[in-house]
Amino acid sequence: MNNKKRRLLYLVIPVLLIIIVFIMARSKMKKDSGEIVKEISVTSGTIQNIISTTGTVLPKNRLAIKPPVSGRVESILVKEGQKVKTGETLAWMSSTERAALLDAAQGQGQAKLKYWQEVYKPIALMAPIDGEVIVATVQPGQTVSTSDAVVVLSDQLIVRAQVDETDIGKIRLDQNAFVSLDSYPDTKIKATVEHLYYESKTVNNVTIYEVDLIPEEIPVFFRSGMNATIDFIENSKENIPVLPPEAIYKDEEGDFVLIKQDGNKGPVKRIIKLGISDDKNVEIVSGVNLNDIVIVRSAKFSLPESDIGTNPFMPSRNRKSQSQSGR
Secondary structure (H helix, E strand, O other), rough: OHHHHHHHHHHHHHHHHHHHHHHHHHHHOOOOOOOEEEEEEOEEEEEEEEEEEEEEEEEOOOOOOOOOEEEEEEEOOOOOOOOEEEOOOEEEEEHHHHHHHHHHOOOHHHHHHHHHHHHHHEEEEEEEOEEEEEEEEOOOOEEEEOOOOOEEEEEEEEEEEEEOOOOHHHHHOOOEEEEEEEEOOOEEEEEEEEEEEOOOOEEEOEEEEEEEEEOOOOOOOOOOEEEEEEEEEEEEEEEEEOOOOOOEEEEEEEEEEEOOOOOOOOOOOOOEEEEEEOOOOOEEEOOOOOOEEEEEEEEOOOHHHHHOOOOOOOHHHHHHHHHHHHH
């Protein structure tokens, strides 16, 4: 072999090696930019469909105790938050005439005052229902009229929700819900729907319907007027087979999954029936068993070659080759 052929061989071999390396790297890039395959198990989980809205804590029946005549409050026997029974005396008051008579008698000595206190009895304000005192701000000696509330009672605190008209069809009597007060966001209070109002209201140009909920237990920190977030449970299922939505495919035969087989065999297609779903999982009614291994295939993202260099801040092969040819 002469020197000319040897030199040519020395030039060709490195070029061939570079071409082979480039082809192998290119095929690897194509392989890496293909599918992402992962395996997941069919597990048991819980799915809840929730309708969220806002509401306010209110008395179910708010009863203001007003005096039958104008006069002066002599004493208040209850305080806010106190439980009272029907017929229990809440306060004593004097009519305007009795108050004037007692004031005049007081200047004539204690004996005269005591006489008129026994002869002219005060008026008792009594509780007409069993309930809780939610307002008792009137002080003894204060003058009141027949339009003033001396004490306000509530038989039970409830939560009144404002439900959008698009969701009211999903709310039903005795439906379960969870209430979270803005003041105590970490405490979830279970409640049930007690009443759906038939007349709508317009709030901020939105048509809403009011819904009353009864808490299973009234927490001690419940106060009338508190704002709340209500989550209505539309559907709820526990201990059901679930899969994430990306594991489920659909074709002309219906919904299906790819089940892994033992050995080196490829996955097998299996038709399934779906149930309820939420943002994370879908109920599998039939077609799979717990702990079945499901194959999930997804495309790996990669930039098209034609897009390389279109951004002025990205390197461009065309610009590079142009700059080299221009030198």
